Amino acid sequence: xxxxxxxxxxxxxxxxxxxxxxxxxxxxxxxxxxxxxxxxxxxxxxxxxxxxxxxxxxxxxxxxxxxxxxxxxxxxxxxxxxxxxxxxxxxxxxxxxxxxxxxxxxxxxxxxxxxxxxxxxxxxxxxxxxxxxxxxxxxxxxxxxxxxxxxxxxxxxxxxxxxxxxxxxxxxxxxxxxxxxxxxxxxxxxxxxxxxxxxxxxxxxxxxxxxxxxxxxxxxxxxxxxxxxxxxxxxxxxxxxxxxxxxxxxxxxxxxxxxxxxxxxxxxxxxxx
Numbered sequence: 001x002x003x004x005x006x007x008x009x010x011x012x013x014x015x016x017x018x019x020x021x022x023x024x025x026x027x028x029x030x031x032x033x034x035x036x037x038x039x040x041x042x043x044x045x046x047x048x049x050x051x052x053x054x055x056x057x058x059x060x061x062x063x064x065x066x067x068x069x070x071x072x073x074x075x076x077x078x079x080x081x082x083x084x085x086x087x088x089x090x091x092x093x094x095x096x097x098x099x100x101x102x103x104x105x106x107x108x109x110x111x112x113x114x115x116x117x118x119x120x121x122x123x124x125x126x127x128x129x130x131x132x133x134x135x136x137x138x139x140x141x142x143x144x145x146x147x148x149x150x151x152x153x154x155x156x157x158x159x160x161x162x163x164x165x166x167x168x169x170x171x172x173x174x175x176x177x178x179x180x181x182x183x184x185x186x187x188x189x190x191x192x193x194x195x196x197x198x199x200x201x202x203x204x205x206x207x208x209x210x211x212x213x214x215x216x217x218x219x220x221x222x223x224x225x226x227x228x229x230x231x232x233x234x235x236x237x238x239x240x241x242x243x244x245x246x247x248x249x250x251x252x253x254x255x256x257x258x259x260x261x262x263x264x265x266x267x268x269x270x271x272x273x
Contacts, residue, residue, distance in 0.1 A: 139210025
């Protein structure tokens with residue numbers, strides 16, 4: 001069994017309204033630890049925010065209704081990565097109130113306010129001396145904010161399955177057509193992403209997980225509701241081989257409550273196997 005941490009943020013809204021009660025059977029397992037915002041999670045401090053985002057951008061987020069939510073969302077990711085680095089857990093799943101991958105160094109939007117993966121990476125660098133990182137993005141849309149932050153950073157591999165093709169070493173986009181089958185998607189993931197990450201040899205992997213590519217959701221590429229657990233299986237195997245299982249799954253896109261209820265517990269079960 002793997003030791004899996006869950007970082008949870010209570011939210012007002014539809015898509016996660018079945019949680020954490022939907023995890024009732026999972027939370028009783030001895031290898032699962034559950035950490036709640038406002039109790040066990042702390043907001044991201046401003047000195048860390050300034051290592052990733054501009055002061056102008058931070059002030060812009062401060063003026064929105066989502067500032068506190070964004071601080072606790074990214075705080076969950078930062079703390080999960082720290083627990084993994086300290087060998088308290090092996091991997092983690094982070095529930096978020098605002099997303100990550102559209103938040104760049106000097107801009108935000110698309111439901112993303114601060115970039116949790118980027119903040120966790122900078123924290124691991126400055127606090128623990130970590131060197132190499134991989135970010136795998138399976139949200140339906142391009143992680144433009146993450147790319148903006150790390151486009152010139154050769155120590156961060158960013159692989160994004162989206163709507164365009166690009167490969168310049170550490171910045172990789174892989175176009176996913178509409179109406180793709182699960183089998184085709186998983187084949188692309190294994191053929192294009194697995195060897196790149198293995199060759200890069202990251203010390204930890206951040207998986208930007210979005211279920212918006214599911215058929216019937218707003219970024220539909222035609223994936224079935226069961227595909228995401230298979231993606232989790234592949235990503236977990238990649239992490240096992242590349243960095244002894246060190247991986248943080250960060251919830252990004254997706255809007256439907258029924259899809260979240262179906263796939264998130266299965267993903268967490270996969271991480272905890």
